[in-house]
Amino acid sequence: xxxxxxxxxxxFPLLMRGTLYTICISLASIVIGSILGLGVGLGKMxxxxxxRWPMQSYINFFRGTPLLVQIxxxxxxxxxxxxxxTNAIAAGVIALSLNxxxxxxxxxxxxxxxxxxxxxxxxLSIGMTPWQAMRFVVLPQAIKRMIPxxxxxxxxxxxxxxxxxFITVPEIMYWSNAMKNQYIRVWEPxxxxxxxxFILTYTLNKLLVWLERKVQA
Amino acid sequence: MMAANAIIQVANLSKAFGENEVLRDITVDVAPRxxxxxxxxxxxxxxxxxxxxxxxEQPSGGEIVIDGKPLLAKGTDIVAMRAELGMVFQQFNLxxxxxxxxxxxxxxVRIRKWPVAKAREKAMELLRKVGLEDKAEVYPASLSGxxxxxxxxxxxxxxxxxxxxxxxxTSALDPEMVGEVLAVMKQLAKEGMTMVVVTHExxxxxxxxxxxxxxxQGRIVEQGPPEAxxxxxxxxxxxxxxxKVL
Numbered sequence: 485x486x487x488x489x490x491x492x493x494x495x496f497p498l499l500m501r502g503t504l505y506t507i508c509i510s511l512a513s514i515v516i517g518s519i520l521g522l523g524v525g526l527g528k529m530x531x532x533x534x535x536r537w538p539m540q541s542y543i544n545f546f547r548g549t550p551l552l553v554q555i556x557x558x559x560x561x562x563x564x565x566x567x568x569x570t571n572a573i574a575a576g577v578i579a580l581s582l583n584x585x586x587x588x589x590x591x592x593x594x595x596x597x598x599x600x601x602x603x604x605x606x607x608l609s610i611g612m613t614p615w616q617a618m619r620f621v622v623l624p625q626a627i628k629r630m631i632p633x634x635x636x637x638x639x640x641x642x643x644x645x646x647x648x649x650f651i652t653v654p655e656i657m658y659w660s661n662a663m664k665n666q667y668i669r670v671w672e673p674x675x676x677x678x679x680x681x682f683i684l685t686y687t688l689n690k691l692l693v694w695l696e697r698k699v700q701a
Numbered sequence: 702m703m704a705a706n707a708i709i710q711v712a713n714l715s716k717a718f719g720e721n722e723v724l725r726d727i728t729v730d731v732a733p734r735x736x737x738x739x740x741x742x743x744x745x746x747x748x749x750x751x752x753x754x755x756x757x758e759q760p761s762g763g764e765i766v767i768d769g770k771p772l773l774a775k776g777t778d779i780v781a782m783r784a785e786l787g788m789v790f791q792q793f794n795l796x797x798x799x800x801x802x803x804x805x806x807x808x809x810v811r812i813r814k815w816p817v818a819k820a821r822e823k824a825m826e827l828l829r830k831v832g833l834e835d836k837a838e839v840y841p842a843s844l845s846g847x848x849x850x851x852x853x854x855x856x857x858x859x860x861x862x863x864x865x866x867x868x869x870x871t872s873a874l875d876p877e878m879v880g881e882v883l884a885v886m887k888q889l890a891k892e893g894m895t896m897v898v899v900t901h902e903x904x905x906x907x908x909x910x911x912x913x914x915x916x917x918q919g920r921i922v923e924q925g926p927p928e929a930x931x932x933x934x935x936x937x938x939x940x941x942x943x944x945k946v947l
Contacts, residue, residue: 488804497743498909516726538824565911600794602790602792602794603794603796605757605788605790605794606790606794606796606853606856607779608757609755609757609783609786609787609790609857610783610784610787610807610808610812611781611783611784611785611808611812611860612779612811612812612854612855613890616811616812620807620811621796621807623754624798625796625797625798638709647936648922
């Protein structure tokens with residue numbers, strides 16, 4: 485079997501541009517998703533049913549349906565509903581963010597509930613509001629414990645961003661598919677894509693291990 | 702029963718967790734500068750009583766008036782009230798992610814809005830008072846139990862509370878560390894701090910308490926000056942309890 489490095493070389497600039505898209509979209513989605521997720525997670529822990537119930541439904545929906553379906557709903561239905569027309573990159577970031585929010589919400593909940601109740605009580609006893617107790621005492625401790633779970637979620641999200649090829653976001657998978665169609669070759673485009681994703685997740689993983697160690701120290 | 706000058710006034714306080722009545726009809730006043738020691742068997746409701754005073758537990762009924770302000774009335778700023786009541790916990794509950802000094806300055810800086818320099822100065826002064834000025838820059842994990850509890854006392858004092866609540870402050874300590882914590886509490890009592898102390902330390906109750914209150918099954922069984930309560934208990938249940946712990 486011959487392996488044509490020349491066509492990889494040919495597509496290299498496009499693949500690199502795709503990689504940049506993958507990184508930026510994943511980064512934006514994990515940031516937005518984590519912020520939304522904190523709200524969803526706190527809502528789910530609320531003592532008020534009218535906050536708890538919708539947030540639980542939100543989590544159930546996004547964890548209980550395929551991400552690809554969610555991407556299509558956002559791209560073809562949700563974004564056009566608000567803007568009249570759709571935009572693949574915006575739709576991609578929105579879909580991944582909404583999905584990540586559901587998963588990070590559970591990470592926040594587990595992390596926050598793992599902090600001893602005495603910490604909140606001590607914070608309240610010196611005169612903090614419940615929100616200040618969360619912000620200055622519980623969250624800083626909980627987030628340390630959440631880092632491994634967040635890392636997993638980030639890695640999953642980065643890999644899942646490949647699904648955005650279906651709505652024509654010009655990321656890694658999009659360009660490898662284009663390569664396949666142009667040269668009618670299958671090994672070169674997809675092995676290259678696999679290698680790029682692997683380098684990204686591997687680096688990310690190393691970064692997270694380093695971060696975890698640094699925070700624990 | 703409600704003395705006009707009392708800084709804590711509790712009337713008919715009750716607390717139930719579902720069917721389980723933990724406090725029944727508690728009525729007691731505490732005068733300014735008084736040290737009230739609460740004793741009783743475990744499960745008697747004494748910790749719940751203390752936790753009701755700063756609303757870490759929500760009472761089921763009754764009235765609590767702190768420094769003239771009704772705690773359970775609608776519109777009372779509970780958060781602001783809690784800042785006037787320092788609390789020391791059995792398990793210390795220091796903030797493990799903050800250095801000792803930052804544990805102490807967190808409240809003054811974030812709640813009282815003091816400048817950081819002023820808060821740190823005050824914190825160092827308090828650390829000197831509890832004999833731990835050399836521990837300012839370490840994390841709580843490296844402290845012994847007795848040291849941790851003294852830091853916890855300093856943290857509570859940093860808010861300049863009018864009243865200090867102690868919830869079994871020495872129960873989680875190794876015996877050799879009990880003394881150093883009690884010494885700090887004694888000093889505090891001498892300086893005129895109003896204190897409510899839930900404890901099993903009968904020696905402390907006798908020596909430092911102005912009044913001792915014996916609780917059992919959620920009720921106040923008997924109260925009085927320590928020498929009277931310890932030497933001449935009037936109630937059979939008090940006698941039975943004291944015969945076991947003295």
